[in-house]
Amino acid sequence: xxxxxxxxxxxxxxxxxxxxxxxxxxxxxxxxxxxxxxxxxxxxxxxxxxxxxxxxxxxxxxxxxxxxxxxxxxxxxxxxxxxxxxxxxxxxxxxxxxxxxxxxxxxxxxxxxxxxxxxxxxxxxxxxxxxxxxxxxxxxxxxxxxxxxxxxxxxxxxxxxxxxxxxxxxxxxxxxxxxxxxxxxxxxxxxxxxxxxxxxxxxxxxxxxxxxxxxxxxxxxxxxxxxxxxxxxxxxxxxxxxxxxxxxxxxxxxxxxxxxxxxxxxxx
Amino acid sequence: xxxxxxxxxxxxxxxxxxxxxxxxxxxxxxxxxxxxxxxxxxxxxxxxxxxxxxxxxxxxxxxxxxxxxxxxxxxxxxxxxxxxxxxxxxxxxxxxxxxxxxxxxxxxxxxxxxxxxxxxxxxxxxxxxxxxxxxxxxxxxxxxxxxxxxxxxxxxxxxxxxxxxxxxxxxxxxxxxxxxxxxxxxxxxxxxxxxxxxxxxxxxxxxxxxxxxxxxxxxxxxxxxxxxxxxxxxxxxxxxxxxxxxxxxxxxxxxxxxxxxxxxxxxxxxxxxxxxxxxxxxxxxxxxxxxxxxxxxxxxxxxxxxxxxxxxxxxxxxxxxxxxxxxxxxxxxxxxxxxxxxxxxxxxxxxxx
Ligand SMILES: Nc1ncnc2c1ncn2[C@@H]1O[C@H](COP(=O)(O)OP(=O)(O)OP(=O)(O)O)[C@@H](O)[C@H]1O
Ligand SMILES: [Mg+2]
Numbered sequence: 001x002x003x004x005x006x007x008x009x010x011x012x013x014x015x016x017x018x019x020x021x022x023x024x025x026x027x028x029x030x031x032x033x034x035x036x037x038x039x040x041x042x043x044x045x046x047x048x049x050x051x052x053x054x055x056x057x058x059x060x061x062x063x064x065x066x067x068x069x070x071x072x073x074x075x076x077x078x079x080x081x082x083x084x085x086x087x088x089x090x091x092x093x094x095x096x097x098x099x100x101x102x103x104x105x106x107x108x109x110x111x112x113x114x115x116x117x118x119x120x121x122x123x124x125x126x127x128x129x130x131x132x133x134x135x136x137x138x139x140x141x142x143x144x145x146x147x148x149x150x151x152x153x154x155x156x157x158x159x160x161x162x163x164x165x166x167x168x169x170x171x172x173x174x175x176x177x178x179x180x181x182x183x184x185x186x187x188x189x190x191x192x193x194x195x196x197x198x199x200x201x202x203x204x205x206x207x208x209x210x211x212x213x214x215x216x217x218x219x220x221x222x223x224x225x226x227x228x229x230x231x232x233x234x235x236x237x238x239x240x241x242x243x244x245x246x247x248x249x250x251x252x253x254x255x256x257x258x259x260x261x262x263x264x265x266x267x268x
Numbered sequence: 269x270x271x272x273x274x275x276x277x278x279x280x281x282x283x284x285x286x287x288x289x290x291x292x293x294x295x296x297x298x299x300x301x302x303x304x305x306x307x308x309x310x311x312x313x314x315x316x317x318x319x320x321x322x323x324x325x326x327x328x329x330x331x332x333x334x335x336x337x338x339x340x341x342x343x344x345x346x347x348x349x350x351x352x353x354x355x356x357x358x359x360x361x362x363x364x365x366x367x368x369x370x371x372x373x374x375x376x377x378x379x380x381x382x383x384x385x386x387x388x389x390x391x392x393x394x395x396x397x398x399x400x401x402x403x404x405x406x407x408x409x410x411x412x413x414x415x416x417x418x419x420x421x422x423x424x425x426x427x428x429x430x431x432x433x434x435x436x437x438x439x440x441x442x443x444x445x446x447x448x449x450x451x452x453x454x455x456x457x458x459x460x461x462x463x464x465x466x467x468x469x470x471x472x473x474x475x476x477x478x479x480x481x482x483x484x485x486x487x488x489x490x491x492x493x494x495x496x497x498x499x500x501x502x503x504x505x506x507x508x509x510x511x512x513x514x515x516x517x518x519x520x521x522x523x524x525x526x527x528x529x530x531x532x533x534x535x536x537x538x539x540x541x542x543x544x545x546x547x548x549x550x551x552x553x554x555x556x557x558x559x560x561x562x563x564x565x566x567x568x569x570x571x572x573x574x575x576x577x578x579x580x581x582x583x584x585x586x587x588x589x590x591x592x593x594x595x596x597x598x599x600x601x602x603x604x605x606x607x608x609x610x611x612x613x614x615x616x617x618x619x620x621x
Contacts (some may be wrong), residue, residue: 098417167353170320173340174347175418185366189357 004123025248032241050242060243061218063227070138071206074145079199082153083191087153090161101154108151112211113197119144120215136218144216148209149202156201161196193262200257200258204251270331271296272317272454278478279312287312287324288478294308294422294475297452299445301465302500304475309456312477314426317456319343331421341370346420348428352411354399356592359384360410363397365416385417388447399546405436409443413550423455429464441468462502466490474498489544496616499541506542506582511535516610524578526557527610538615544585549573549604553592556605564601573598576604 035045054060068254082104088094089101107115123135134140164187172186188195210225217226224247228240272294279287285310294300302310317328319340325470327336335343346367355363356395361382366494368378386392389409399407408428412429415423428444429437445468448455459465465472466486474481474489474497482494486502493499518528528540552558559578566588567573575583584606589595600602 015600138417164320164350165353167349167351168355170318170340170356171347171349171414173320173364174318174343175414175446176341176344176370177366186355189355192357 003198028241028244028248031238032245033114037237050238051246053237053239054242054246057231057239059222059227059230060224063222063224067207067224070141070145073142073201074149074206075199075202077142078146078202079153082150082198082202083157083195085150086154086157086161086172087187090158104154105151107147112209113214115147116144116212116215119212122151123216126226131223133218135216136221138221141221141223144211144212146204148205148212149198150202152205153198156198157191157194160191163174164190182198190215196258196262200254203254207251208247270405270454272456273327273329273589274313274317274421275327275329277316277328278310278324279321280324285621286478287323290475290478291326292473294454294456296454297449298470299448299455299457299468300375301457301459301463301469301472302467302475303459303472305458306502308475309478310460310475311426314347314424314456314458316459317422318347332341335600337357343422344350344418344419345383345424346415347424348408348411348415348420348426350430352399352407352431354407354410354414355401358398359395360391360397360399360402362481363399364395364414364417365411365460371418385413388416389413389443389540402423405440408432408440412444416451416453419451421451425455425457427458427460429461430458430542432437436462442594444456444468453495461505466502469569472502474501476501478516482603492614493541496539496541499614499616504583504585505588506544508540508577508580509538509541510617511537518578518613518615520578522578526613528613528615529610532615536615538617539615541616542571542582542608542612544583546608547582547584548607549575549584550587550607551598551605552603553605556607559604559606561598561602561604562599564598575604575606582606 028041030067033046033048033050034043035047036043085104089097089104093101119140120135123140127134141179168190169182169186176263177185209223210229213223213226214229217223222230224243228243231240272292274290274292275489277287277290278285290309290313292300292533297582304310312321316323317330319335319338319342323336328397329335330343330345343398355366358366362386364382365378368381373381380394384394387393389412391406391409391413394406399410402410408431409426429440431442447453457465457469461534469486471483471485472489473483476497482489482498484492489498489502493502493505499505499507508518508520508526510518511527512528512532512534513519513525514534516528516530516532518526518532520526526540532538548554549559559575559577559582561578562574562581564574569588571583572589573586573589575584
């Protein structure tokens with residue numbers, strides 16, 4: 001009897017936790033398809049008007065494209081860099097390894113707004129040196145977002161490296177493979193789940209980032225989260241919920257696709 | 269193919285010397301087993317030959333060439349790992365082809381040799397599988413094929429059978445030995461299973477705490493062990509401490525006289541070693557060495573008889589006597605007479621604990 005009670009309690013807690021996590025997401029989706037401008041309950045009047053409205057506001061579409069571009073490029077740069085760093089940190093005999101590791105995970109600990117401000121100030125200074133624009137350019141934005149991708153990559157790839165069976169690498173060397181060939185033909189393929197997961201998380205981190213980005217965007221180069229914040233300054237209506245729903249669906253789809261290639265539950 | 273020579277090979281970790289001056293010559297086509305208890309330095313020795321562990325002192329020569337400082341990929345050894353270490357993301361054929369690819373062998377020849385190697389280990393038709401789709405025994409044979417296919421100068425095996433069940437182990441043991449002899453592979457084989465070593469190796473190296481205790485054929489080690497450690501490690505042995513009293517006579521502490529080789533120098537303190545199958549016995553008669561039966565262990569075709577001789581345990585192993593034989597009637601506590609040929613006993617300088 002007691003066991004059954006405990007099991008029910010456990011089940012209820014799990015259901016509660018899921019509800020807590022999913023409720024805001026569901027609320028956003030629900031709000032996006034009903035007609036009231038001011039959120040009320042129960043909702044009435046099913047409509048796709050807010051999606052049409054979001055489409056009409058070109059800043060959202062442009063923001064989406066900018067966010068995509070920045071996230072893809074930042075991931076493409078950050079994941080190889082982070083992987084190399086993780087490899088060096090796990091394998092090489094480096095002095096000050098622990099300090100280096102902390103440094104690379106640093107961006108996770110610094111609040112985005114602080115990091116954004118610091119970068120803004122740094123860019124202002126750097127513009128003076130190079131005598132060209134940095135803040136407000138795609139280059140400046142991508143460079144900042146690479147900072148977001150590195151800690152995730154270092155963490156995920158380090159974990160994958162720690163769990164790697166070294167004897168397969170030794171077998172390759174024994175069969176005549178030089179160190180670089182061993183890395184390319186054996187180590188890297190065995191790390192694939194970790195690297196793919198790192199790519200996914202890096203992309204999401206960059207795509208969704210608001211705080212770090214806020215000060216670094218320029219006219220015509222607004223990312224989607226910043227575009228949403230701008231919109232919010234003038235109006236509060238379910239258009240934002242519609243945009244957010246699109247974002248949720250995109251990220252969800254990305255996770256599902258990735259999960260088909262590597263089991264995320266295993267690497268994260 | 270080639271020879272393998274180790275000279276004064278040592279490895280220290282901090283203050284800990286885990287391999288201590290190992291010297292060994294393996295002739296072309298010979299299979300030598302490194303045998304010893306866990307932690308005695310077998311794997312470390314093998315890994316120094318393969319180039320994964322750097323020796324603190326000594327040299328490794330393969331086919332006459334000094335490779336002590338050469339990297340693993342420049343040594344031409346073929347190693348089979350205890351965990352098999354297959355490449356999980358490559359097919360069986362991809363695994364076997366890897367070493368050929370590294371040697372720059374063209375696709376056509378590569379494919380032919382992979383097929384040949386897979387046939388050799390009786391895995392034909394499984395080339396397109398992934399390692400995880402194979403049983404443990406099949407994976408083990410892929411690992412063998414992968415190492416064999418490149419025709420290494422020296423073939424290295426680190427307890428390749430320890431993950432297999434007893435029946436498969438016996439089978440694969442014969443397979444490896446047959447392949448090794450057919451291909452004439454110079455082989456160093458690590459094991460801590462003495463039966464494996466005795467049945468497979470041309471010569472055995474018994475190691476203890478990083479040092480070589482004795483090198484020899486199975487027969488030499490069994491019949492003429494150099495010391496008590498080897499005598500105990502290879503097969504089973506009765507060990508009795510005492511002193512040589514006269515020609516062919518050995519006395520233990522309480523004065524009981526035992527047969528020993530006639531050429532032993534009188535007055536020498538030693539341990540008398542006797543293999544269980546050399547010990548004969550019969551129900552008490554007035555002449556001979558007196559002892560008391562402690563217990564018998566019936567093993568089917570053979571039976572172990574455990575006795576107490578002058579306070580020390582000794583054991584005899586013989587064919588189970590037929591029903592009705594008078595030995596069948598022996599009960600624990602019965603007095604018996606022991607006997608053996610003096611020349612069958614061996615005197616070792618150390619004193620048994
Ligand atoms: N990298 C290392 N650092 C410190 N000590 C080590 C290292 N590698 C091995 N040793 C020590 O060296 C000794 C010999 O190890 P080795 O693996 O060669 O033993 P082994 O004979 O193969 O034993 P087993 O039969 O258990 O495999 C052990 O005591 C081990 O703890
Ligand atoms: Mg070992």
